[in-house]
Amino acid sequence: MKRISVGVFKLTSCSGCINELIYALVKHPELLKLIDVKYFTELQDVNALTELNVAIVEGSCVREEHEGILKKIRGLSEVLISMGTCATLGGVQSLRVGVDVSEVKKYVYLNPEYVDAYNDVKAVGELIQVDLSLRGCPVNGDALASIIKKIVIGGWPLEVYESLCADCKRAGIECVVVAKGTPCLGPIVSAGCGALCPSFGRGCYGCYGVKDKDLDPEKIFEMEKALGRLGLSKDDFYSLLKGYSMSLVKSLKI
């Protein structure tokens, strides 16, 4: 088996997905023998920006510099994977979109002038072509390991578009909306986490992002109404969508 060259890059994000990737490599050490890590600043000291079989990008794009970096990585890599909700959809930093960033910076940083960010927050796919998107805040480490395995042996994962509810029902979890009256975004959110929050009796808050198929503003409105009846305010509902599904909020014009 030929070793594949891999680079892992980070834009604006919390490194949670990179941690998941490291945990996955620790859990499956055999994978390390099959990948040749060229660039991964969290894992090694010496890194080279060179041609890659696979580039994995964490984080969203918040300044001009990022756009250049992304285009450069795209040019160097055969396959590019957006890892996690920030890279795929924008991530929680998107909550500031719509407000002047120079205002927002003042509330957080003592020296806001050091922070270089533009007003928008862009998902990787808004700037360059992405071959595979993995959602999750953070991503599911087992899914990540399975994908790397498949790519190493020359395969490709099967992408299934379904709601979190499908995973929830298959796991035999009683629906928190129906049986407890707990607001849960599951019906409009992509599956992938294995219904983690509902398995603890909590509602899904949508960290895998809203589904990118089937939904339009009217359907989203139906969901907002249904959860409104259970006490989730309109503001909270749309904040959750903005925080975890920004690029879809933009394209659906919600």
Added chain:
Amino acid sequence: MMSMMYEGSIRDVGKLLSLLSSLLNLKVIGLRYVNKSLSYGELNSIDEAPLNVEDVQAPSSYKLVEEGASGRFRHSFPSLKYFLYPPVQDVLYIGRDFSSREAKVDLGDVALFGIKPCDLHSMKVFDGILMNRDPYYTSARSSIKIVVVEECVKPSKVCFCGSLGTGPWASDGFDVAFARLSNSVVFKPGSSIGSDLLKRLNVKRASDETMYEYREAMDNALKSTKALPELTALNNALEKSMGSGELWTKVSRKCVGCSNCNMVCPTCFCTEFFDEVELDESAVRLRKWHGCLSYSYGLVAGGHFRPKLYMRYRHFILHKFLFYPNQVGLIGCVGCGRCITWCPLGVDIRETLWEVFKSVS
């Protein structure tokens, strides 16, 4: 419906359950209510059966009530398919040389206890589609040696079996059916083994008063579960409605394609196949339930059969009412109402069917 009937008490129901394991050596499977939680599993005694709780069901709402409960339990979201056709199942084990070995299903010898007539009927639908075609279902189904049904004296607000002839009583395909009345329990044998079992209980021929109460209860239950237009007219309307994208967009306006209805439906049987590949290039092929409301359903290389959500919602309804009859001679809907209760958006199949019926007829 009118074979010889017997009457006894709830103790006889308990005795019947213990006979299944002690006399027939069967593993008794049913819904267990233990530590306030409900799931399919092995029933060790009648105390584990949900006899003293009530499920209060309405569109998008389910409550299990203990206090002040009438003791009329119908069902929860897990249908028999969790047992007979599990959500995730190994299918093949594949070696790196592409040799393959089929996964085996071995459930032992099983008695199903306390299932409702709608679920009994769903097994008939599954049999028509999967028996002797799907080896995993066939072997799970063949492990069932005895079926004990509880007839529905008081159906819930979402039940509509009366419209489909799938309840509230059991007609065939069971060994013993029982119904709990106000002061007694009536028993009905459905097979010769069922008759033999009843002879071992302390039951007597049902009195005229008991039979009157039973018939009246069943009659009321039937009336309360008639909630659809007349079936032939309904099916004609569905046939006519097929090409109207506008109508189906309208009736599916609340649907977000979450596939909860598929997952809780006792007759939905679609799956997607996955390969879990190891680095030594061996693999496990497994299948998972996959709902026709999900976008991936109908997605094939080069295109999509039903790219719009209304098309998939329409397919869900039409498959149950128009296509199953062609496939297996039975309507695919058993009227259990699970899809109504467990839809988080409150989509009600009865409303859909009436809406289509009214706008086409």
